[in-house]
Every structure is written in structure tokens, then in C-alpha cells.
Amino acid sequence: MTIYCTRGSVCMGDDVVDNSRDIGFANDASVSEIIPVIKENRFLPSVSGNDVLWKCSSRENQHFLEYYTKSGKTVFHIPENTPLSEICGDEMRLHFSYYSHY
Numbered sequence: 328m329t330i331y332c333t334r335g336s337v338c339m340g341d342d343v344v345d346n347s348r349d350i351g352f353a354n355d356a357s358v359s360e361i362i363p364v365i366k367e368n369r370f371l372p373s374v375s376g377n378d379v380l381w382k383c384s385s386r387e388n389q390h391f392l393e394y395y396t397k398s399g400k401t402v403f404h405i406p407e408n409t410p411l412s413e414i415c416g417d418e419m420r421l422h423f424s425y426y427s428h429y
Contacts, residue, residue: 328354330415332365334381335425337372352411359407361421362394371423373397380426387416390424 333347350368352360361383365371373379373396383392391414393402405414415421 328352328356328412328419330411331418331420332370332423333420334371334423337374337379337425341372354412356411357408358392358403358405358411358414361392361411362401365394365423371396374427377427382424382426384422384424385414385416385420386418388414 329349329351331347332350336346348368348370350364350370352364356364371381371394376397378395378397381394381396382390383394384390388405391403391405393404394400412419
């Protein structure tokens, strides 16, 4: 399945490029597979020295996942085996919100 992914800007220079991308996932993917696929596609930038926080949300599920770029820690606010198609609903969209550090 293809999910339209968007993300917040990290810096002013980041605003001059399109921060969205269609990313392919297995049809039976669960939410636990989001970050490995996102990392493989090099979609989320990190900032040297900071443990940047990205919060993932869909229209149906506000901030159901947190990913810290420096530590690699992922925090799920829903069961990890939840089907990704269930989270995205009919829209098939995910958004990643940027927080400079935690």
C-alpha cells in the first residue's frame, strides 16, 4: 500500500522543498513497521547533537507514535501490532510533527 507522508520543517531552508512523499508499505504492515520503512526512505532529518522528536499522527489517531532520532527510541501510544491500514483510514496519510529536542 502507498501512504502519503508529510512532515514539519526542521529549518527555514527546509521550507523551500516539498516535505511530502508517497511511501510504500506492505499491505499487511503494522504500526511497528512505520519507522523502519521511514528510515529506509530517509524521510525524517535529524539534528546533530539533539535527540529530535518526531510525533506521528493520522487524521483518525492524533500522535500515536513518537520517534527520537538520536537514541532511536520509538514509543507507541497504541498496540504495536495495530494494522497500519486501520490507523490511516480511507485517506492513507501520515503526518510527522517536529520537536527540536526532548
